[in-house]
Amino acid sequence: MIDLVAERVWLVGGYTDMRKSIDGLAAIVRFELGQDPLSAAIFVFCGRRRDRIKILYWDLNGFWLLYKRLEDGRFRWPATGSAPVVVDRRQLAWLLDGLHVEQRQAHRPVRATEIA
Numbered sequence: 066m067i068d069l070v071a072e073r074v075w076l077v078g079g080y081t082d083m084r085k086s087i088d089g090l091a092a093i094v095r096f097e098l099g100q101d102p103l104s105a106a107i108f109v110f111c112g113r114r115r116d117r118i119k120i121l122y123w124d125l126n127g128f129w130l131l132y133k134r135l136e137d138g139r140f141r142w143p144a145t146g147s148a149p150v151v152v153d154r155r156q157l158a159w160l161l162d163g164l165h166v167e168q169r170q171a172h173r174p175v176r177a178t179e180i181a
């Protein structure tokens with residue numbers, strides 16, 4: 066099982082050419098987002114039809130490039146021209162399951178100091 070340990074998850078708004086591979090996606094991360102592609106972050110890109118995503122992740126000594134294509138349906142993706150969105154891993158899981166990253170029905174996180 067692949068365990069992606071990341072401090073942040075970046076959704077790159079708009080559409081990305083899905084023909085790009087690791088070097089092209091890393092260049093987008095560096096020059097368009099102004100982020101370091103070798104950082105402890107996950108970078109997620111979506112194709113024009115919103116039925117394909119690529120995930121770029123640096124792991125100690127090399128890049129992971131994960132690709133998902135939906136057979137039916139579309140990802141709920143930030144609009145073209147929107148700024149990159151930082152989400153947490155739970156929100157990424159929602160996105161991959163076909164849900165919106167801003168779930169209004171989700172339970173709010175409870176801190177230990179609130180329980181007493």
